[in-house]
Amino acid sequence: MSIMPSEKSNSELPDELTTDIYSENIAFWDKAWNPVKTAYTQMPDLPYLESIPRNLKEHGCQSVLDLGCGSGWLSIYLARLGFSVTGIDIAEQAINLAGAWAEQENLKITFEAGDITSMNYAAGTFDAVVANSIFEHLTLNLAQTTVAELFSLLRPGGIFFGCFDQVGTGPGEYFELTDKTHVYTDKGRKGMLLRCFNDAELKQLFSGWQIISLETIESGSRLLWAKKL
Numbered sequence: 001m002s003i004m005p006s007e008k009s010n011s012e013l014p015d016e017l018t019t020d021i022y023s024e025n026i027a028f029w030d031k032a033w034n035p036v037k038t039a040y041t042q043m044p045d046l047p048y049l050e051s052i053p054r055n056l057k058e059h060g061c062q063s064v065l066d067l068g069c070g071s072g073w074l075s076i077y078l079a080r081l082g083f084s085v086t087g088i089d090i091a092e093q094a095i096n097l098a099g100a101w102a103e104q105e106n107l108k109i110t111f112e113a114g115d116i117t118s119m120n121y122a123a124g125t126f127d128a129v130v131a132n133s134i135f136e137h138l139t140l141n142l143a144q145t146t147v148a149e150l151f152s153l154l155r156p157g158g159i160f161f162g163c164f165d166q167v168g169t170g171p172g173e174y175f176e177l178t179d180k181t182h183v184y185t186d187k188g189r190k191g192m193l194l195r196c197f198n199d200a201e202l203k204q205l206f207s208g209w210q211i212i213s214l215e216t217i218e219s220g221s222r223l224l225w226a227k228k229l
């Protein structure tokens, strides 16, 4: 993994998100992925799936960064359609699985283990960023710094697509940070950060961008398309 939790100093983290809490969050993802031995090669049945490449093509996008790519389904889906894709995920095992799947299909995709809250891509590297079901696992502050970084790594006119799930936080064992991020403490999800973003927060997060569309689908997930001005 390229970013170790210990490299994040407390001063870079939002108020109550200590290095220990963040380390546990990263450990959660490693623990979740380590037992998985093959990639989930089924494309998910998402109502907006086909709109992703269609809109990317309409905006003339070729190079795409897939945030929190997991074992790679969205990267593979886009690469099959001819996009140049880079996938990044914090869990090394997810990246290994994604790499093996791409190799099997003879697709050239760059998969990298790394933390999307501290990426080091050069300014203007990508035409587009896709973020499916990943921002729910960041605090509000981390989402803000990540979106600022996305603004930099996109070329002018570059496109962002995100699906922000309304995750059922429900009863469970967790404590809450003041920004309403849940930090889970029960055995199955120990360390995982979970937070729902509402429309006002999404508009605020992307206030320096042109919001092309912001839509709530039946599941309650928000789909956001935005353009770097």
Ligand SMILES: C[S@@+](CC[C@H](N)C(=O)[O-])C[C@H]1O[C@@H](n2cnc3c(N)ncnc32)[C@H](O)[C@@H]1O
Binding pocket: 029, 067, 068, 069, 070, 071, 074, 088, 089, 090, 091, 094, 114, 115, 116, 117, 131, 132, 133, 134, 137
């Ligand atoms: C809910 S899964 C979604 C995976 C995939 N995008 C999808 O749509 O199926 C969240 C993914 O984000 C990764 N992840 C969580 N926090 C991350 C971070 N800070 N940086 C990079 N990846 C992260 C996890 O390892 C996991 O693979």
